[in-house]
Amino acid sequence: MAEKTEHGSSSAVSSPLSAATTAVTAGRPPREPDQPLNTPITMASTYGATGDLEYGRYGNPTWAAFEEVLGALEGGRCLTFSSGLAAVATVLDLVGQGATVVGPRHAYNGTVMQLGDLETRGRLRARLVDVSDTAAVIAACDDAALVWLESPTNPALEVADIGTIARAAHQAGAYVVVDSTFATPLRQRPLELGADLVVHSATKYLSGHGDTMLGAVIVQDDQLYDVLKGRRDLVGAIPGTLESWLALRGLRTLHLRLERAETNAQTLVERLRGRAAVTEVRYPGFGAIVSIVLAGGAEAGDLLVRSTSLWVHATSLGGVESTFERRRRWSSEPATIPDGLVRLSVGVEDVEDLWRDLSGALDEVM
Numbered sequence: 360m361a362e363k364t365e366h367g368s369s370s371a372v373s374s375p376l377s378a379a380t381t382a383v384t385a386g387r388p389p390r391e392p393d394q395p396l397n398t399p400i401t402m403a404s405t406y407g408a409t410g411d412l413e414y415g416r417y418g419n420p421t422w423a424a425f426e427e428v429l430g431a432l433e434g435g436r437c438l439t440f441s442s443g444l445a446a447v448a449t450v451l452d453l454v455g456q457g458a459t460v461v462g463p464r465h466a467y468n469g470t471v472m473q474l475g476d477l478e479t480r481g482r483l484r485a486r487l488v489d490v491s492d493t494a495a496v497i498a499a500c501d502d503a504a505l506v507w508l509e510s511p512t513n514p515a516l517e518v519a520d521i522g523t524i525a526r527a528a529h530q531a532g533a534y535v536v537v538d539s540t541f542a543t544p545l546r547q548r549p550l551e552l553g554a555d556l557v558v559h560s561a562t563k564y565l566s567g568h569g570d571t572m573l574g575a576v577i578v579q580d581d582q583l584y585d586v587l588k589g590r591r592d593l594v595g596a597i598p599g600t601l602e603s604w605l606a607l608r609g610l611r612t613l614h615l616r617l618e619r620a621e622t623n624a625q626t627l628v629e630r631l632r633g634r635a636a637v638t639e640v641r642y643p644g645f646g647a648i649v650s651i652v653l654a655g656g657a658e659a660g661d662l663l664v665r666s667t668s669l670w671v672h673a674t675s676l677g678g679v680e681s682t683f684e685r686r687r688r689w690s691s692e693p694a695t696i697p698d699g700l701v702r703l704s705v706g707v708e709d710v711e712d713l714w715r716d717l718s719g720a721l722d723e724v725m
């Protein structure tokens with residue numbers, strides 16, 4: 360949970376900056392008279408020939424600014440994609456034909472579906488494990504080309520021991536990827552723990568306002584960066600310019616939003632643990648996602664999400680507003696996720712208002 364980062368700003372400050380300072384200061388235009396302080400939105404499908412950019416699919420100064428900030432926060436080089444799943448697909452495409460990929464049984468269901476789809480088409484073999492069972496993950500690493508971790512997992516909130524798994528996976532000759540969407544670089548820095556690649560759905564906390572879709576991959580290895588950039592250039596899973604700008608604007612306040620949402624989540628977790636309607640409260644101890652399991656199962660979950668006025672019934676997470684949903688309403692969610700599990704994405708509203716609304720709805724489901 361390191362908070363210090365370094366970035367490539369031209370400033371005279373040479374010691375590592377705190378993550379909060381990096382989030383605010385990295386990826387800015389040069390400090391020169393008449394330069395804007397904020398990165399402009401550069402709408403361009405092509406550029407004057409013989410420079411570094413050439414064509415809109417190969418690069419854009421607005422994407423580059425977001426990539427500089429997120430790369431600095433994670434401690435590597437960042438590439439953005441059109442969505443989190445486009446980033447996931449690009450990374451999974453790195454493995455050779457027929458390779459074995461170890462993956463989480465409870466990852467974001469889109470990731471599990473991609474693994475299943477690739478397996479059905481004979482592209483790879485997926486070995487699904489509980490990422491919080493370190494021994495089981497290590498045992499599965501044999502012959503694997505890639506170990507895909509998601510930590511914490513969506514929506515089960517299992518946490519992986521990234522350092523121990525990365526050491527074992529590397530001994531077995533496998534690359535290690537961590538989808539760190541729930542943790543953000545402020546609560547987990549997988550590259551420092553030994554992972555080779557970090558993936559984010561920047562749609563979530565990094566953007567933070569429920570108005571943008573974006574994905575990101577961060578690596579330290581220059582060769583790996585070039586391969587991923589080559590794939591993005593070729594396939595065209597590029598971010599939108601406006602989306603990148605919105606995400607950059609959101610990223611500037613990540614530390615403030617996360618601090619408030621996390622404090623709210625911790626207060627709600629304590630109070631939810633005392634409610635009879637709730638049989639289980641899952642919370643990894645950091646971040647602002649909480650999963651609760653209701654005694655009344657699916658029926659209680661469906662009633663709960665219809666019984667609030669502040670909490671919004673919606674999928675997705677990581678925005679300033681509090682949202683929730685019963686995850687098993689999606690047929691793609693694995694049967695090992697309890698029917699009555701409701702995932703809460705705690706926002707930055709006043710916690711007493713949030714509790715009054717949620718507590719009243721819990722009274723309805725009992």
Ligand SMILES: Cc1ncc(COP(=O)(O)O)c(C=O)c1O
Nearest residue numbers: 442443444467513540560562573
């Ligand atoms: C952990 C995690 N990874 C990846 C994704 C996919 O990201 P996107 O929706 O931006 O494609 C999601 C989406 O919910 C997610 O929660």
